[in-house]
Amino acid sequence: MKIVIVGSGYVGLVTGACFSEVGIDVTCVDIDRNKIDNLNKGIIPIYEPGLEDMITRNMKKGRLSFTTNIAEALKDSEVLFISVGTPPDEDGSADLKYVLAVARDCGKHMNDYLLVVTKSTVPVGTSIKVKQALQEELDKRNIDIEFDVASNPEFLKEGAAIDDFLKPDRIVVGIESERAEDLMKSLYKPFTLNGHPVIFMDIISAEMTKYAANSMLATKISFINDIANLCEIVGADINKVRKGIGSDSRIGHKFLYAGIGYGGSCFPKDVQALIKTASEFNYELRVLKAVEAVNKDQKLILFNKITNYFKGAIKGKTIALWGLSFKPQTDDMREAPSLDVVKNLLEAGAIVKAYDPIAINEAKHHFGDTILYYEDQYETLIDADCLAILTEWPEFKIPNFKIVRKLLNTPAIFDGRNIYDREEMKENGFDYFCIGIDTSKNNVKS
Numbered sequence: 001m002k003i004v005i006v007g008s009g010y011v012g013l014v015t016g017a018c019f020s021e022v023g024i025d026v027t028c029v030d031i032d033r034n035k036i037d038n039l040n041k042g043i044i045p046i047y048e049p050g051l052e053d054m055i056t057r058n059m060k061k062g063r064l065s066f067t068t069n070i071a072e073a074l075k076d077s078e079v080l081f082i083s084v085g086t087p088p089d090e091d092g093s094a095d096l097k098y099v100l101a102v103a104r105d106c107g108k109h110m111n112d113y114l115l116v117v118t119k120s121t122v123p124v125g126t127s128i129k130v131k132q133a134l135q136e137e138l139d140k141r142n143i144d145i146e147f148d149v150a151s152n153p154e155f156l157k158e159g160a161a162i163d164d165f166l167k168p169d170r171i172v173v174g175i176e177s178e179r180a181e182d183l184m185k186s187l188y189k190p191f192t193l194n195g196h197p198v199i200f201m202d203i204i205s206a207e208m209t210k211y212a213a214n215s216m217l218a219t220k221i222s223f224i225n226d227i228a229n230l231c232e233i234v235g236a237d238i239n240k241v242r243k244g245i246g247s248d249s250r251i252g253h254k255f256l257y258a259g260i261g262y263g264g265s266c267f268p269k270d271v272q273a274l275i276k277t278a279s280e281f282n283y284e285l286r287v288l289k290a291v292e293a294v295n296k297d298q299k300l301i302l303f304n305k306i307t308n309y310f311k312g313a314i315k316g317k318t319i320a321l322w323g324l325s326f327k328p329q330t331d332d333m334r335e336a337p338s339l340d341v342v343k344n345l346l347e348a349g350a351i352v353k354a355y356d357p358i359a360i361n362e363a364k365h366h367f368g369d370t371i372l373y374y375e376d377q378y379e380t381l382i383d384a385d386c387l388a389i390l391t392e393w394p395e396f397k398i399p400n401f402k403i404v405r406k407l408l409n410t411p412a413i414f415d416g417r418n419i420y421d422r423e424e425m426k427e428n429g430f431d432y433f434c435i436g437i438d439t440s441k442n443n444v445k446s
C-alpha cells in the first residue's frame with residue numbers, strides 16, 4: 001500500500017517512519033523546503049530516540065521518501081494522513097488553517113479515491129470542515145471523485161514516540177464508511193498483532209477522545225501539584241502520599257509526580273482548546289479551568305522558592321539551571337516551565353547559567369544571549385549562588401554532590417522535579433527545597 005503523510009514534524013515523521021518500517025510505501029510531505037532538503041540528506045529536524053536510525057534505514061530500502069510536492073505524492077496513494085500543527089489561536093481555540101490548507105490541496109490534486117485521515121489534534125466537527133474544503137476544490141475542478149474522511153488522533157509521547165507508535169496502548173479511529181474502516185484495519189494490522197486494540201467509533205467521538213485523554217492527564221498533574229502544595233503547608237510528604245494513593249488500582253501511579261507544572265506542545269494547547277470548544281457550545285468546563293489555573297501558578301513555584309530563600313534579593317545573583325526541555329528525552333521546549341522560570345529570574349535581575357543534555361540549541365532560539373549556556377553540567381555551578389533542577393534528565397539523578405557543594409557559592413538546591421532525597425541532601429550539607437515537602441526544618445539556614 002502507498003500512503004502520504006502531510007506535515008513532517010514530530011507526529012508526521014514518527015508516523016511515516018513507523019509505517020514504512022512495516023513495509024508500507026510512505027511519502028512524507030512538508031511545505032518547509034529546508035526541512036525536506038535536510039531530510040533528504042538524512043538530517044532529522046528533531047531529537048527523538050531511535051527515529052534517525054529508522055528513517056535512514058527505510059529511506060535506503062526505498063520505502064520512505066520526502067517531498068514538498070503533494071501532487072506527486074498523491075499519485076497511486078490511497079490514504080493521506082494530515083499531521084500538520086494545530087497551534088492555539090489568539091482566543092485559545094485550535095487554529096485549523098494548516099489542516100484545512102491540506103484538505104484543499106487534496107481536492108486540488110487528487111485523481112482517484114482517497115481516504116483523508118486527520119491525525120492532528122483537532123476540535124470536534126473538524127472532519128466536516130475538512131470534507132467541505134476538499135469538496136469545494138473538487139467542485140472548482142468540476143470533477144467527481146469519491147473520498148472518505150476519518151479521524152485517527154495520535155497518542156504518542158515525545159521521548160518514547162517510536163515505542164508508543166509500534167506498541168500502542170490503543171489506536172482510536174473515527175470512521176463513517178466501511179471502506180475507510182477496512183483501509184484503517186489493514187494499515188494498523190502490523191501494530192495490533194500483539195493484542196493492542198483498534199477502537200473504531202464515529203468521527204466526533206474520536207476527535208473528542210484525544211482532547212479528553214490529554215485533559216485527563218493534565219488534570220492528574222494539576223491535582224497532584226495542588227495536593228503537593230497543601231502537603232508542604234500541613235507538613236505531609238507528597239512522595240509518601242503519592243505512593244499511598246497510587247497503589248489504589250483505581251488511581252494508579254502514573255502522572256502523579258509533583259513538579260513545576262506541565263508543558264510541551266500538547267497539554268497546554270489542548271486543555272485550552274477544549275475549554276474553548278465547550279464555551280462555543282455554552283458549556284463551562286470548570287474542572288479544566290482550575291487545571292489551567294493551578295498549572296499557571298505551579299510554573300512560578302520554583303522562582304518563588306528561590307526568591308524567598310534569598311529574601312527577595314535576587315538582583316545580581318547567579319542561578320544555575322539543570323534542564324530546559326519540557327521533559328527528558330526531548331529537545332522540545334514549547335510551553336516548557338523553564339521558559340517561565342528564566343523569564344522571571346531575568347526580570348528580577350538574576351544571571352542565569354544553563355545546561356541541558358539536548359535542548360541547548362533549541363533554548364538559544366528562545367533566550368538568545370540573555371542567558372549563559374554550558375556543555376557540562378558542573379560548569380554551570382562555578383560562581384553560582386544556587387542550583388535549580390527544571391527537567392528530570394537521568395544524568396542529574398546521582399551527580400557528584402561533593403563537587404556540587406564545592407562549586408556552589410551557597411549550598412542551595414531547588415529541585416523542581418523531586419529527584420533527590422531530602423535526608424541525603426541534609427547529609428551533604430545542602431539547603432534543599434523540592435515540591436510538596438516542607439524541607440525548611442532540615443536546612444542549614446533555618
Ligand SMILES: NC(=O)c1ccc[n+]([C@@H]2O[C@H](COP(=O)([O-])OP(=O)(O)OC[C@H]3O[C@@H](n4cnc5c(N)ncnc54)[C@H](O)[C@@H]3O)[C@@H](O)[C@H]2O)c1
Pocket residue numbers: 006007008009010011012029030031032035083084085086098101102119120121122154155156157158265266
Ligand atoms: N508532538 C506531539 O507529541 C504530539 C502528540 C500527539 C498529537 N500531536 C498533534 O499532532 C499535530 C502535529 O504536531 P507536531 O508536534 O508534529 O507539529 P510540528 O510543528 O512538529 O510539525 C508540523 C509540520 O507541518 C508542516 N506543515 C504546516 N502546514 C503544512 C501544509 N499545508 N502542508 C504540508 N506541511 C505543512 C510544518 O512545516 C511542520 O513541519 C498537532 O495537531 C499536535 O497537537 C502532537
